[in-house]
Amino acid sequence: MRKIFLLLFITTINFAGEALKPTRISTPPTIDGKLEDAEWKNVLSISTFKTFSPDFGKDGSQKTVAYAGYDSENLYFAFRCYDTEPDKIKTSVNSRDNIRPDDWVCINLDSFFDQQSLYAFYINPNGIQTDSRYATGIEDFSADFVWYSAGQMLPDGYSIEISIPLKSIRYSDANPVTMSIFFERYVSRMIEHSSFPELDPKLGMAFLMQMTPLEYRDLEHYTLFELLPAFTYSNKYARNKNELTRTENKGDLSLTAKYGITSDLILDATYNPDFSQVESDAGQVDVNLRYSLFFAEKRPFFLEGSEIFNVAGLGTSEVDPLGTLVHTRTIVNPLTGLKLSGKLGTKNTLAALFSMDELPNDIDGKYASFPILRFKRTLSEDSYVGAIYTGRETKNNFNRVAAVDGIFRVTQSSTLEWNGIFSNTKYSGIDKAKDGSVLSLRYAMDSRDLYYDFSFKNISQDFFVETGYLTRNGALSLTGLVRPKLFPTSSFISRIDLEAFSAQLKDMPSEKWETFNHVSAQAFMFGSLSAKIKFIYATEIFEREKFNTGGFAVSFGGQFTRQLSSNITYRRMQSIYYSSSPYQGYSNRLTATMTLRPTQNIESYTSFVFSDFRRSANDELIYEYPIIRERLTYQVNKYLFFRGIAEYNKFKKQLLTDFLVSFTYVPGTVMHLGYGSLYNKTEWDEPQNRYLASDSFNEVQRGFFFKMSYLWRT
Incomplete structure (x- = not known):
């Protein structure tokens, strides 16, 4: 116990070593991605980036320089990312939160210096943003913050500028304010992550413990106040026999307020809130389920x-x-x-x-x-x-x-x-x-x-x-x-992960034990591709009976070119037909995705899911369930995009279409305009007074919505 306590004490001392002191600047830099402002020439800079994936402790394959400055209202960061093959840099003009397949840099900021959570601000070479919150081992990409960024492609790489308003983050009500930071760069064609500070291989991915302290003096401590009024209008129709009749025609006003009791404690309130989604959920196989999706x-x-x-x-x-x-x-x-x-x-x-x-x-x-x-x-x-x-x-x-x-x-x-x-x-x-x-x-x-x-x-x-x-x-x-993780000296395989897993579960209602075991191997190769094979031995208790649920799975995919990425997974499993009279069967499941970006502004995302089930006793086909979905997006600039979605569900004989125009200036200041329809292969038969199967699609639902909101902040 004394040894463990001493180890914890030493680790804490190492973490809390001498803090970096970002440079206070008198004139805010222009956030245009060019790094031409005089302020960047005299601020704190860092260039000793080391890799942590696919392996630890190596010099980054591409040189990176990070900069840090601040004033009383904003934190400023910049990156100069050199690249010996600039034509292979992957970037896009995309909407927020859709840049993870690109090359990017990231500011990971523990604003309370407590090693419990952090803000992550990702930026691709075009200055497009993704942000997240990380806590308890989970990174949540649904978070959205108001901050500013810009990027510029250069003959030998790219440059990034970032401004984070203090009103957008929470930090301690003290002077000086101590935070901690983890600068990160990702090179997509090599699946290479590098960082400052360097991660210790003995600590693995416990980066909250290894971030470098930052000391800021004389920051403003705001009494934050925000208002977010929103207006939503919806117009919906549903089929009644052979006609579409209106089922909803209404407009709603809502108001959300945010008040900063202190710079680190926030109160949010909302009345008649708009909780609508601007895009439909992707279809999932929803038949023969033991539990809800x-x-x-x-x-x-x-x-x-x-x-x-x-x-x-x-x-x-x-x-x-x-x-x-x-x-x-x-x-x-x-x-x-x-x-x-x-x-x-x-x-x-x-x-x-x-x-x-x-x-x-x-x-x-x-x-x-x-x-x-x-x-x-x-x-x-x-x-x-x-x-x-x-x-x-x-x-x-x-x-x-x-x-x-x-x-x-x-x-x-x-x-x-x-x-x-x-x-x-x-x-x-x-x-x-x-x-x-x-x-x-x-x-x-x-x-x-x-x-x-x-x-x-x-x-x-x-x-x-x-x-x-x-x-x-x-x-x-x-x-x-x-x-165990292996690091071959091969020029085309960078890492191999072997895995063995075993779970023993007792079903209390039946007092019976079930098991789930697998062994697998995954190889990371050719810079940006991976392949995995997995063998499973498993049983499951259902309705007090034991069934076999083992099988195997294979997957392959990654970034094939700057324009094309794809992943495919196939599983063949013994399965249960869940009902009051369950029986043994087997199933095949295929999941495939493909992202094609012919230009930086156009993205086609195609997904295909197939699942079937056959009874083991006589090989009878019980069901087949294929879903194909196409999402086509044209991103005019980082604020405005047009998107169309078509999804065909063969099992339900349904066709879904959605069209969306979306403008986001900053999170909260948005405008969305959407139109969608649902079709199926049925038609109304008047003599029989019921719906019958049809050879063609007929519209059964239609909807239109408009949403507008504005973020006002003091």
Whole structure:
């Protein structure tokens, strides 16, 4: 124990070494990507970038210089990215949050210097942005912040300029303000990540512990106030016999306000919020499912600060039934919302969310209320302890969940995650509320050459979480994963990952054990391609019967040229037909995607999913389910794009079309105009007074929407 304590102490001292001191500048640089302003010649600069992927500790194949300056209102950064083959730099004119396949640079900023979370600001060579929040081992790309960037292609590479307003981030209410930073560059054709500071191979990807401190003096500490008024209009039609009749024609006004109690504690409130999506969810195979599909949250009000609700020890493996305690897509039709998030002192993080959800009928009252409260206390390094409460309350029923959780850094390269969760649920038909519980432990170690992960989870039969995502209760599981990483001297294979995984799960209702085991090998080759093969031995308990669910999977793909990337995965698995009388079968599943960018402004994204199921006893085909989707985007500039989507679902015999015009000046100041239709192969037969199958597509739904909002900030 004394040895572990000493190791933690030494690591903390190393992290908190002498801080970099960005240069204070008197005249703000013009953010045009050119690096011609005199201010950049005299600011702090860094050029000692080292790789951490595909391998650690090597000089970057391309020279990179990063710059840092600031004034009382903004943080300024710049990059000069040299390239010996500039014609191979991959870039695009794209909308926000769609540049990850490109070359890019990134500012990873821990604005509280607490090793718990960070902001990530990504920029491609054309100055197009992506941003995210990272916490509890999860990077959330749904976050959007107001900041400014520009890029310029040069004969020997490219240059980037960045301005981050202090009003857009949260930071400590102190002087000086200490943050920490991790400069990053990605070269897509080599799948090469390089950084300053250099990552220690013994610590693996634990970069929150290895960031370099930054010291800023005399920053402004704002009393932030924002208003976001929005107007939404929708006009919907649905088929009634042989005619489309209007089902909705309404306009809505909404107002969202943000108030900075301090520079690190923010209150958000909204009335009659617009939670509409501007693009339909991609189709998924939704037949023969044991549990409901997971759709990611896309509604802006719920996205900001959502990383704070991450709980340690959840979603620990591919067979973990409990993914999250807070999945806000369970709030379907909210009337109002209130949020509080930020820091109390240097070590305490607080987040609270309350929303009233309008119910579709009055069977259980008019509204469901969703109170959610989260607290975290920072310990040494990236360790913490926390607590969370989530609830869903209706007139006659409720689900209340309370939990404690934490992450402890045990050694330089290993962590222990844990949680204890308790639920109390009352639902229709049950006189007395039922209590449930979850206990989770996870130990993981990551270094250059080896990753391993062991977990334990016990979910009781009466545990429910209506605010989260739970696929199964009444399960006890033990899992273990070992992944050695090899670095051949071959000129075309840069890394090989071998993997062995085993999960043993006890199904409590049947008192039977099931198993899931796989071995796999993945090779990273030719700079930007990868191939993987995986063999699986598995069983599953359903309706108290044991079935075989093993098989194999192969995948291949990557960036073939600057214009073309593609990935394909094929799985052949033994499967279960889920019903009250289940039976053994087998299935094939093929998933393929292709992205083609003939110019920097045009992108074609094509996806194809195929799944089938056959009964093992007689090889009878039960179903085939193919979906093909095409999304074509023309990006006029970084603000405006036109997008068309067509999706054909052969199983449902449906054709979906969507058209969208979108303008985003900054997050919050947006305008969207959309039109969509749904067709199927049915037609109304008047003599029989019912719909019959048809050889042609007929329109069954049509919709038009318009949305406009404006962000006003003081």
